[in-house]
Amino acid sequence: MLSKWFVDKFNVDYFFELTDDEKFLVKEGYTLEQTNKYAYENALDLIALGFTPDKLHIIIDSEDIKYLYKIAVRWVRN
Numbered sequence: 001m002l003s004k005w006f007v008d009k010f011n012v013d014y015f016f017e018l019t020d021d022e023k024f025l026v027k028e029g030y031t032l033e034q035t036n037k038y039a040y041e042n043a044l045d046l047i048a049l050g051f052t053p054d055k056l057h058i059i060i061d062s063e064d065i066k067y068l069y070k071i072a073v074r075w076v077r078n
Contacts, residue, residue, distance in 0.1 A: 004049045013055050018042055021061040036062055 007014045020039040024032045039060050046058065061068060 001049060004051060007051060007055050011055075013057060014051060015057045015059060016046060017059045017061065019061050024062075032062060036060070 003014055003016075006012065018039040020032070020035040023035040023038065024030055027035075039062075043058050043060070047056070059067065
């Protein structure tokens, strides 16, 4: 809710990363499909807060890897 307040107050975009891949890799017994489903459920919770659609950008790791890959490999190298 604090993030929603910042978006509204300062008229900024909000980028929210849902780490379904991380949950899959760390928590035993989950399939990638299950953790992806949980990411979508979390996205619905976020949307329910009432973010303006053009200000909210949801990144789901396993689906948006093309945006994250270059950032990730640079981080790993450092």
